[in-house]
Amino acid sequence: MSPSTSPRFFTEREVARHCSKDSCWVLIGTRVYDVTAFLRMHPGGEALILRRSGKDVSREMEGPPHRHSENARRWMEQYYIGELDRDSDSDDLQTVRERRNACEQTEEKTAVVTPEVKEEEEAPHNRCSPVDLDKDLVDWRKPLAWQVGHLGEKYDAWVHQPVDRPIRLFGNPFMEASTKTSWYWVPVVWLPIVFYLSWYCYTYLAKGITRIAITSDFSVLVHKYSFLVFFLLGWFLWSFIEYCIHRFVFHMKPPAHNYYLITLHFLLHGQHHKSPFDGSRLVFPPGLASLVVGTFYTILCSLLPEIIAISVFTGGLCGYVVYDMIHYYLHYGSPKKGSYMYSLKAYHVKHHFEHQRAGFGITSKFWDRPFHTVIPDEKFES
Incomplete structure (x- = not known):
């Protein structure tokens, strides 16, 4: 979503029903994120996100046990789709809670999908926000190979x-x-x-x-x-x-x-x-x-x-x-x-x-140990 575009607002009911592998939304404060595309990529496993779908993950982002890096937070912003309207559906909070509980207790991919939900899931705002083409250091509309060399000290x-x-x-x-x-x-x-x-x-x-x-x-x-x-x-x-x-x-x-x-x-x-x-x-x-x-x-x-x-x-x-x-x-x-x-x-x-100058082993950490490039151990929350 471009910074110049007015944010889209979602009710708690709307956020709560996106709680499956096919459509997974989370909150950070009042900011709404569609992290469906990130489920398989998440290092802690998709189950960690699915259990928190429709909920505020601010505490999980800050830790403990794992405080997410600045790059992880920047990455998260690509999935920003709008803001939570806390004033709407105030009379339906019990329905929202029931919906969330249903998501947590089932392993099915999706609940009953109404035409309204399907329309929302296929809408443009449901996709990951693109790079800001006007403000990035390179022009993503052109091949990058011959552009990056001009970045100089900004490249790294x-x-x-x-x-x-x-x-x-x-x-x-x-x-x-x-x-x-x-x-x-x-x-x-x-x-x-x-x-x-x-x-x-x-x-x-x-x-x-x-x-x-x-x-x-x-x-x-x-x-x-x-x-x-x-x-x-x-x-x-x-x-x-x-x-x-x-x-x-x-x-x-x-x-x-x-x-x-x-x-x-x-x-x-x-x-x-x-x-x-x-x-x-x-x-x-x-x-x-x-x-x-x-x-x-x-x-x-x-x-x-x-x-x-x-x-x-x-x-x-x-x-x-x-x-x-x-x-x-x-x-x-x-x-x-x-x-x-x-x-x-x-x-x-x-x-x-987070640690681009360490953790060079791919298939194992064996050689990271004698060369002192091991990334500090940090457990993910279950």
Whole structure:
């Protein structure tokens, strides 16, 4: 809703009946927010919001146990749809309470939907408010790739203020399409290679002809079951590479005066922090990922005997596939409360909204610990 537009007013009755996965509204004071689109993204799980639908969540925003960051509050404003009219329906408060209780006691998606409710849910005010096209530092009506480099010292703060809208990087349709991919292409392209190389390495080692020379007169036979050791070693190496790329490449702080490094940073990772829930850019397109995969393979083959290098590479490639799938799930999945993925989702979302200089581990927090980049633990309210 544009600041120049008069706010729309809603009665308590109207707010209270939006209490399902299909239409979920909450209040902060007298401000009304339609958070339907955010349910799956919420790091604490959609159930936490649904239990508070139609209610004031001011206390939950302030904490304890979790005080939401300034970025989270700014993000919330994208869902602002109007104001609460407390003077209306004063005689119907009991009806409102009954409606809210019904929402809390049922797990059904929606109650009886009247034509009036349906009309409200499909109205324009029910959608997330867009970026202010006239006041933002860039022109969202044009491709962003060639604009961000001009932001200079304002770039770092701007790119870490996330928005809920897709980004267009390039005007050229082919270039734009090459930066996007659906999540399922990652396993479709890479898992067959993992399976084939796993079979190849195991059957080759099973021949019993692979030996590692220790000295000119002494060598050690490599047993076929050693493949699992080399595979896990490759996976472990990938976890370190994952951390290093995320921390030192994706989160480099480009000099404010360098247009090209700012542009490069935005293309590599900045656009993901600016629009963290753009589903078309949550995994690496196979064409671009092949450059990293090829480099990893070449380095291993130059350092290790060929069959061992391929075995380690296979484990690393499998680790990469798991990494990309977990990363997508952390943004769009709804893990069960108390599970490992639940804590990892909360950890990663805090990296996006509050701790951009920490929490670089995606699949685990393992490497954050020795490098002292662990995000302080903070539990979400049940």
